[in-house]
Amino acid sequence: QKEVEQNSGPLSVPEGAIASLNCTYSDRVSQSFFWYRQYSGKSPELIMSIYSNGDKEDGRFTAQLNKASQYVSLLIRDSQPSDSATYLCAVLSSNTGKLIFGQGTTLQVKP
Amino acid sequence: GAVVSQHPSRVICKSGTSVKIECRSLDFQATTMFWYRQFPKQSLMLMATSNEGSKATYEQGVEKDKFLINHASLTLSTLTVTSAHPEDSSFYICSARENLRNEQYFGPGTRLTVT
Numbered sequence: 001q002k003e004v005e006q007n008s009g010p011l012s013v014p015e016g017a018i019a020s021l022n023c024t025y026s027d028r029v030s031q032s033f034f035w036y037r038q039y040s041g042k043s044p045e046l047i048m049s050i051y052s053n054g055d056k057e058d059g060r061f062t063a064q065l066n067k068a069s070q071y072v073s074l075l076i077r078d079s080q081p082s083d084s085a086t087y088l089c090a091v092l093s094s095n096t097g098k099l100i101f102g103q104g105t106t107l108q109v110k111p
Numbered sequence: 112g113a114v115v116s117q118h119p120s121r122v123i124c125k126s127g128t129s130v131k132i133e134c135r136s137l138d139f140q141a142t143t144m145f146w147y148r149q150f151p152k153q154s155l156m157l158m159a160t161s162n163e164g165s166k167a168t169y170e171q172g173v174e175k176d177k178f179l180i181n182h183a184s185l186t187l188s189t190l191t192v193t194s195a196h197p198e199d200s201s202f203y204i205c206s207a208r209e210n211l212r213n214e215q216y217f218g219p220g221t222r223l224t225v226t
Contacts, residue, residue, distance in 0.1 A: 032213050034214070034215070036217075042219070042220070043202075043204045043217040043218060043219050043220040044155070044204075044217045045217065046214060046215070046216055046217075049212065049214050088155075090215075092213055098145075098157065098160065099145075099215055101154065101155055103154055104154065
């Protein structure tokens with residue numbers, strides 16, 4: 001089992017729809033979870049961090065965390081073509097203190 | 112969010128030469144910085160963890176004598192690729208951890224081409 005798992009996609013949604021990106025992780029003790037966006041040829045950009053169970057909203061983005069199920073998700077409302085990118089889920093390892101990344105989900109928002 | 116700069120953004124060098132890449136946290140102090148490498152269409156690969164004032168910790172398979180890391184202050188880390196070869200051509204990205212919330216911010220990356 002990979003430490004952080006994401007569906008590689010591509011996930012294709014029409015403009016204006018809600019995009020739902022999912023991630024599961026294996027470290028039961030982890031306390032810090034992050035979502036990064038990476039455009040092709042660019043470096044990752046931190047878009048959300050979440051530390052407590054429940055939802056955290058920031059503009060069109062909502063991160064959801066369920067530690068019991070070891071599951072974290074990212075919802076993007078009113079998706080725009082400019083949201084087309086690879087979204088990386090990252091978990092701060094309780095053992096090493098390093099970020100463990102999933103392989104990323106490619107999102108395509110079609111006009 | 113916090114800003115991390117990286118210089119140069121692009122560099123072309125000849126085989127056998129050395130290249131230094133600088134990474135700076137502009138508006139926060141970073142005790143810990145990280146160096147990654149990414150090949151086209153592949154995942155980020157952590158090369159080393161750099162702690163201010165101490166020696167870097169390298170990931171398995173990364174040659175510490177080839178990739179020299181110095182973290183001389185709370186806002187600056189450098190990576191020097193020594194005796195570069197064409198197979199070292201890649202996208203090198205630094206990252207700095209903001210101490211209070213453990214958030215990690217990435218620099219814009221340096222694209223290295225070794226001819």
